[in-house]
Amino acid sequence: MRKCRDFQIEISSYYDGESGSDEKRDLFLHLAQCDDCQEFWENLHRLELRLTGSRSIAIPQRLTSRIASIPHSRTREEVSSFLNNVKWSIMEVWTRRLPIPLPLIAFVVLVSVGAWLFSLASKETSFVPTDEVIYYSTLPAVQVIGYYPPAALELKR
Amino acid sequence: MKVLLINSMPEDTLSDTILVKQVCDGDRKAFGRLYEKYKEPLFRFCLRLLKNSEQAEDTVQETFFRVWTKASAIDNPQSFRAWLFSVARFHALNNLRDRKEAQEISENDLIELDTPHEIVVRAEQTAGIMGLIELLNPQHRELILLRSFEEFSYAEISMITGLSLSSVKVQLFNARKVLTQLHSKHQGEKPT
Numbered sequence: 001m002r003k004c005r006d007f008q009i010e011i012s013s014y015y016d017g018e019s020g021s022d023e024k025r026d027l028f029l030h031l032a033q034c035d036d037c038q039e040f041w042e043n044l045h046r047l048e049l050r051l052t053g054s055r056s057i058a059i060p061q062r063l064t065s066r067i068a069s070i071p072h073s074r075t076r077e078e079v080s081s082f083l084n085n086v087k088w089s090i091m092e093v094w095t096r097r098l099p100i101p102l103p104l105i106a107f108v109v110l111v112s113v114g115a116w117l118f119s120l121a122s123k124e125t126s127f128v129p130t131d132e133v134i135y136y137s138t139l140p141a142v143q144v145i146g147y148y149p150p151a152a153l154e155l156k157r
Numbered sequence: 158m159k160v161l162l163i164n165s166m167p168e169d170t171l172s173d174t175i176l177v178k179q180v181c182d183g184d185r186k187a188f189g190r191l192y193e194k195y196k197e198p199l200f201r202f203c204l205r206l207l208k209n210s211e212q213a214e215d216t217v218q219e220t221f222f223r224v225w226t227k228a229s230a231i232d233n234p235q236s237f238r239a240w241l242f243s244v245a246r247f248h249a250l251n252n253l254r255d256r257k258e259a260q261e262i263s264e265n266d267l268i269e270l271d272t273p274h275e276i277v278v279r280a281e282q283t284a285g286i287m288g289l290i291e292l293l294n295p296q297h298r299e300l301i302l303l304r305s306f307e308e309f310s311y312a313e314i315s316m317i318t319g320l321s322l323s324s325v326k327v328q329l330f331n332a333r334k335v336l337t338q339l340h341s342k343h344q345g346e347k348p349t
Contacts, residue, residue, distance in 0.1 A: 016304060018311050043337040044186045050286045050340070051305040066218045067192050070225050072185060140229040140232065 002026070007042045015044060177234040180224065190224055198200070199245055204300050206249045208291055216252060220245040236316065239309065243317040246299065253295055289339045299333035304329055313348055 013019050019027070031037055048093045179187035199220065203213035223244050231240055290298055303309045303317060311325045320328065 008334070009327060009330040012324050012333055013311070016311065016329075016333065018326070021189055036279050040334075040337065043341055044333060047286075047340050048305060051301070053339065054286050057197065057204065059196055060214060063196065063214050063217060064192075065201065067196075067221050070218075070222050072183075074183070074226055 002030075004036050007031070007034070007037050011037065011041050011044065087094060096112065173237040174234040177228055177231060180228040186214075186222075191224065192221055193332050195241060199241065202242065202302050202307060203221070203245055203249050205287065205290065205306075206231075206295065206299055207252055212249075212252050213230060216245055219248045225232045236313070239313040239316050242303070242307070242309070246317055250295070286340070289336060289343070292339060293332060296328065299337060300329045300332050301336065 007027055007030045010019060010023050014024060014027060031041065062072075173191075176187045176191050178334075180191065184219050196217070202214055204210060205218040207216065208212050220241065224241065231237060234238075290301055293301065299318065300314065303314050309317065311329075313321055314320070314325045315322050316323070
């Protein structure tokens with residue numbers, strides 16, 4: 001037993017001229033007795049009318065000159081220099097969009113990474129191993145958890 | 158035999174086939190003709206998919222750059238139009254991924270969460286039906302653009318997107334279902 005959703009999928013593909021003849025026959029038989037699917041059909045028709053009415057679009061003037069800038073020669077050197085230019089133009093777009101200049105961002109990132117590395121290094125030098133720590137680190141994890149609870153550990157020591 | 162085959166092809170496809178062959182031979186005029194023929198649908202597709210004019214320009218330039226440099230790699234010049242859109246789609250999706258769109262609204266979100274009417278109404282008031290299309294997730298958006306605007310067949314959409322034919326059929330229905338719901342909601346909001 002086919003559900004309304006299946007028939008609505010068929011309506012969608014019928015609208016695109018992609019339905020087979022068997023599907024069409026079943027679809028029209030169903031449509032004759034289903035208000036929901038008729039409503040979907042009408043809504044789809046209204047929607048498609050609006051979509052077709054909003055196709056036109058203005059092309060930016062500079063697009064043509066950008067296409068004309070594609071190098072005539074297809075040698076590797078010409079192509080790579082063109083691609084570099086494209087990359088630069090993308091960088092320019094980014095710098096135009098960002099309110100803060102890129103060098104400042106790079107400086108802040110470098111300083112923060114440096115500060116973080118310095119704090120790590122200072123932690124390592126101030127670390128003084130104790131007997132307890134060394135003892136724990138030589139034991140496999142399972143043994144520490146299973147057989148050496150703190151109380152037992154105290155006893156053993 | 159070859160002549161017969163060419164004569165049986167539609168005029169549009171025939172000219173594409175010839176133009177692509179001329180571009181392969183380095184004919185800049187043929188390249189210009191291909192650009193003139195496809196600049197509008199391609200830019201429209203990129204703009205509506207990316208929702209950003211500068212990125213759409215970048216994508217169109219990148220796509221035509223591929224046409225010029227890789228024309229000889231086109232397996233089937235008869236389906237040049239579909240190949241062109243698949244290249245544009247690839248670059249556009251890379252751009253979208255870079256931007257990491259945070260405001261994707263999935264079909265389920267729209268149906269189950271009952272999107273506030275204000276969002277739908279405002280979207281249509283500012284940009285008409287295109288405002289509603291922009292509320293769709295990128296996959297639904299591209300299917301609507303390829304089918305309803307560019308009039309690609311399901312087989313061509315399948316080639317462009319890499320989806321199976323049955324997925325194209327079902328996903329296109331899903332996209333339309335969401336869009337008709339949004340559209341009807343907005344129509345219901347309008348004062349009579």
